[in-house]
Amino acid sequence: MAADPEQQARDLAEQIDRHRGLYARGVPELVDADYDALEDELRALLGAHPEVELEDNPLERPWAPELVPGQTIRHSRPMLSLEKATAPGQLDVFCGRFPGQAFRVTPKLDGISLAVAYMGGELDHVATRGDGRDGERVTDKAKIVVLGLPHSVPAEGRVEIRGEAVMLRSVWEAYNDTHPDKPLTNPRNAAAGTLVHKSPETCLAEGRTLRFFAFDLLGDEDDVSSRLVEMGFEAPDVFEAAGVEDVRTAIETIGERRTEYDFDIDGAVVRLASRRAYEAAGASSAAPRGALAWKYPAEERTTVLRAVTWPVGKIGRVVPRAEVEPVFVGGTTVTFATLHNPRLVAERDIRIGDTVRIMRRGDVIPFIAGSVAEQRTGDEQPIEVPTHCPSCGTELVVRGTGDELWCENLQCPAQAVRRLIHWSSRHAADMEGVGTTWIEKLAEDGVLERPSDFYALTAERLQEYERMGETLSTSMVASIERSKRLGLRRALIGLAIPMASEGTAKRLCLAGYERLEDIATAGAEALEAIRDIGPKVAQSMVA
Structure with a gap:
């Protein structure tokens, strides 16, 4: 009996909301590619069944954490997320919507989006994206830990700047060198944790600081970057592009410079150069139509799989965790990676002792994409999938298309x-x-x-x-x-x-x-x- 499309859509929407929440708290269970697959599946399902309507469709909401823990403030304009593209054809379609228009391409910094407002030239407030509509007010903390953020600007009336607060790689490495007992996982998570830390003075004393890069000045004309620099802000590289071929060249150039930047990027932003054209393009409830986020392929390295353990999560899910020979990938040294679920272990024919391909693309948790069968020696051992909970001994239950393992003993x-x-x-x-x-x-x-x-x-x-x-x-x-x-x-x-x-x-x-x-x-x-x-x-x- 075929599954009910409406129920399928609701189930997928619930999964997407759950994984967005996990990502926002810094404990994701999926890497980008697998999360994107969930969104793509829901998008395809709704396209094939136009009669199915979700009252609260996550695809039509800004991709941002719903939980805003501290004092909130309503944004003057919603802080929307961007549509993503990973294939050249998607780039062609986007640019083709705007014939005759020029574009500007910038690095997509991997940090925390901020709205910074000034009144009469003086800093009024700093707010996080929050849920896209309401952000968390972090003014006092930002004044201390975000170095280089101007406390005043040469402007009259109300001025609002949008940008990204990042922890520089050099700062992250220096902090970890001097705090081996409490290292920061990666610069992106470190930025989020620093901005919500209850003692910004402690962060400053320990060298745990951020840098703000401005990329937009609301209401200003086309030459935004020059104006931002004049006001005292740092701005990322900007590449002017007359058409799709220039856009591709700019994306390639930014990709080549990734290792030269002192900050992490997780893509490139392609946006209409004309402010008037950008505003005229409008927006959906989730994203502006005049901008696009290009996502680079995941960084990949090879290493050796040492062992596989099966830790039990807080809701009983038992996930295979790979221990590998330390390898530097995606801006950090990786010693553990996820294997997702038993089905993928079998499909990818991964064995202990294998030389494996480990990938990371802006993800907190790197993942093993497959093994290099040509380098096998014959000493590799199959990964044994447990039948009973490693903690309490209860027989595990298999669920879902990934043959996921679950311990249903609430006393585990x-x-x-x-x-x-x-x-x-x-x-x-x-x-x-x-x-x-x-x-x-x-x-x-x-x-x-x-x-x-x-x-x-x-x-x-x-x-x-x-x-x-x-x-x-x-x-x-x-x-x-x-x-x-x-x-x-x-x-x-x-x-x-x-x-x-x-x-x-x-x-x-x-x-x-x-x-x-x-x-x-x-x-x-x-x-x-x-x-x-x-x-x-x-x-x-x-x-």
Whole structure:
């Protein structure tokens, strides 16, 4: 029996929202290529079935985290994401829409998008993209950690600049050299973490700083870059292009300069050169029609696969994790990579001891694209897929087209620890003073088993542990106490309910739910009545 297209579309939309949320929190489960495949599948499904309409289509929303944790501000104009292109034909189609128009091509910096506004020449506010409509106000932090950001500009009235805050590679490397005990994963994640750090003064003292590159001046005429430089901003390279051939040349030039830049890029931006033409082109609800993001192929290196482990995630998914000979790829030294799922391991015929192709394209998690069979010696060993949970021994369940492995034992120790760590994270209870190492130790001793156990901890109880002094224990308890005001939305995110995204939490709050108890007793049918909450998500919420 054929699957219902409408249900398929809703399922895909839920997956896309979930993976967007994971990416926003810096813990993605998919690399770019696999995430893009989800979007492409939904786009193709909706194209083949025009009768299917999603009330909240993620393809028609800006690609940005829905969760805006701090004080918010409404953007003067939405900060939209860009349509992506990876094939020459897509570039031809885009440029062909605007005959006779010139373009400008710039590097697509891999950092944090910011809106910087000035009133009467003085800095008024700095805001992150947020959900595209509302951003998080980060003015005070930006003044400290974003070096070179002008606090005043030679302009009258209201002026707004759009740009990207990045951590330079040289800064990232220097910080990691001097802080081997707490290295930063990559410059992009480091930029995001620095801008939301609760102590920007500490970041500055430790050399954990950012640089702002401006690329747009709202309302200004065509020669934006020159005007921005005159105002005291740094601007990325700009290549003028009369047509599609010049655009291709510019993209190639930027690609060749990737290793020369002191910042990471994840593509090139192609935009109409004329401000008037760009504004006239308009925008969809998710992206401007007069600009496009070209994505370069993933960087690839070869290395040797040493071993494969099967860690258990916070919602029970068991994912193959590859340990490889250290190799520098995509701007960082990689020692671990994802294999995604058992089906891909089999299809790509990957074995322990293989020389493998490891790829990374702006992804937090590198992935193994395949093995180099020609270099096999005969000593390689097949990867053994577990049948039982590595943590609790429960028989694993196989789900989905990728033959994904799941542990359905809610009492599984590994899941419990992951859930506790997730509950304490910034996007949930925000227990900044409670470190991962201590959560693991307290869980190992049976002191922490569920999120509610955090709130029974006392400074006296914590001081029974070696290396736990009065200052640290008091700080931990104070951090836990502050988290009691987290609210329903953060509580739902912190519980890490399978299939429930940050968008699900937002919709439940908008529907009038105020307490977890109300959701638990509502029943799946009542939850399904809420826009874009399907049967699977509803059942997961009340299970």
